[in-house]
Amino acid sequence: MAEKPRQGFWGLWNISFGFFGIQIGFALQNANMSRIFQSLGAELDNLSVLWIAAPLTGLLVQPIVGYFSDKTWLGKLGRRRPYFLAGAILATIALLVMPQSTxxxxxxAMLWILDASINISMEPFRAFVGDMLRKDQHSAGYAVQTAFIGAGAVVGSIFPWVLEQLSVSNVAPDGGIPDTVRYAFWFGGIMFLLSVLWTVFLTEEYSPEEMAAFDGVASEEEAGHTIRALAAKSFTSSFVWIGAGIAVMLAVAQFSLEKEVYLLGALLAGYGAASIGGIMLARGGSSNNMLSSIVGDFSGMPDLMKRLAVVQFFSWSALFIMWINTTPVVAQYVFNSADPQSAGYQEAGNWVGVLFTVYNGVAALAALSLLPWLAGKFGKAKTHIICLLCGAAGYASFFILRDKSLLLISEIGIGIAWASILAMPYAILASSLPQRKLGIYMGLFNIFIVVPQLLVATVMGSIMKAFFPTEPIWTMAFAASVLVIAALAMLRVDAVLPKESALKAKTAS
Incomplete structure (x- = not known):
């Protein structure tokens, strides 16, 4: 097999620059949607269910986009870049229209469209790094991508605050969306499109023939393994999934849980039904259908990927809790303004943008400095454990810090964790996956990003309403706890990774 050319600085830059604009849009969404919802009349305990749009669209879109991007080739536009471009155009439209909401x-509805569009662009970027880089550059590639994610998030998070300093109105006279948010979303839409166009026009993907030369041509025996393994499965696990979904839906009625928990039950039952369909298609000899491929690859994930999936599940649970609840927490406990229509609440919303700017800025710097140093000293797995614990400490500190400036210290720990979450699992995983199926596997791996978000969106509202109806600070206790669990789960990943000292010795020999 041939070896991919080594990418220099500008090659690494161009491959990931599109993520700068994607993350501007993503940061604007994360920092401002709770504020927009409450400004338009949403109650505090309904925020979680209103956010369901984001993870649900990711759950549906990412595996599908991954599956099709593995099989796409549109001449000069390539394999992954058509998806970058389509998602960018749709997201730009959504960002321009969103602040017109009354x-x-x-x-x-616009959040659904925006998040689906972001996912269409974002998911193939993970596989794009694997496509374009040699395995010995994967860590560098994902570190550069993380730096652009951090930098884009800094710009997106702080932009409303900057506009306020420039005397743009931060309070809408009719109680709706203020001009600071409106103009920030318009700016974000333009930057999203321009950044993705940079990567689309300044990179050239390897053709299917070149990829085959780099990675080898999979034999028909290997290519059909997933379908044959799925065809050999019984329907038992499928019925277990369906039964679990029905049980959850019955529990909603029995224990008077929030109605959004029905969605969780429906998703469990839906996956069971999808797996039955995939098995039946595989048994019928359909060797090239999307449903069987996705179900087969999901059920047959490599062991390392399964262990990393557990870590991702708990890590992203904490992040989603933070994105939903930081604004109401800071408004109530730091600015003493729980009323979404008050000037103090809107000021708190802008300060949350500053806090998010800090953690994203720390992430950008840590990705290029702290993470490589820690990984060289302790290895990738232990580095991730250390960083997750830093994040847990950051969340826990919200309980004792009541000064808005001191909360910047909290964001340093969260930023270190964020950098590692965006880089280390992918650096560990990318080199162990078959390159011809990198898109679908990355899409499936991202399920363990969106499923915990769905759980938070469906369950957290019920927990808070039942136990802490007027005390949103307890959401930060949940966030700290699940990051500790993620760090403990990372020990199982470390146990199956080849020791990096042994790998270095082998390379040297």
Missing amino acids: VLWFSV
Whole structure:
């Protein structure tokens, strides 16, 4: 097999620069959607269910986009870049239209469109690094990508605050969306499109023939293994999934849980039904259908990927809790303004943008400095453990810090964790996956990003309403706890990784 050319600085830059704009849009969404929802009349304990749009679209879109991007080739436009471009155009439209919302339902609908569009662009970028780089450059590639994610998030998070300093109105006279948010979303839409166009026009993907020369041509025996393994499965696990979904839905009625928990049950039952369909298609000899491929690859994930999936599940649970609840927490406990229509609440919303700017800025710097140093000293797995514990400490500190400036210290720990979450699992995973199926595997891996978000969106509202109806600070206790669990789960990953000292010795010999 031939070896991919080594990418220099500008090669690494161009491959990931599109993520700068994607993350501007993502940061604007994360920092401002709770504020928009509450400004348009949403109640505090309804925020979680309104956010369901984001993870649900990711759950549906990412595996599908990954599957098709593995099989796409549109001549000069290539394999992954058509998806970058389509998602960027749709997301730009959503970002331009979103701040025109005057009623709650319209802003929720636009969140669905925005998040689906972001996922269309974002998912193939993970596989794009693997496509374009040699295995010995994967860590560098994902570190550069993380730096652009951090830098884009800094710009997106702080932009409303900057506009306020420039005397743009931060309070809408009719109680709707203020001009600071409106103009920030418009700026974000333009930057999203321009950044993705940079990567689309300044990179050239390897053709299917070149990829085959780099990675070898999979034999028909290897290519059909997933379908044959799926065809050999029984329907037992499928019925277990369906039964679990029905049990959850019955529990909603029995224990008077929040109605959004029905969605969780429906998803469990839906996966069971999808797996039955995939098995039946595989048994019928359909060797090239999307459903069987996705179900087969999901059920047959490599052991390392399964262990990393557990870590991702708990890590992203903490992040989603933070994105939903930081604004109401800071408004109530730091600015003493729980009323979304008050000037103090809107000031708190802008300060949350500053806090998010800090953790993303720390992530950008840590990705290029701290993470490589820690990884060289302790290895990738232990580095991730250390960083996750830093994040847990950051969340826990919200309980004792009541000064807005001191909260910047909290964001340093969260930023270190964020850098590692964006880089280390992918650096560990990318080199162990078959390159011809990198898109679908990355899409499936991202399920363990969106499923915990769905759980938070469906369950957290019920927990808070039942136990802490007026005390959102307890969401930060949940966030700290699940990051500790993620760090403990990372020990299982470390146990199956080849020792990096042994790998270095082998390379030297």
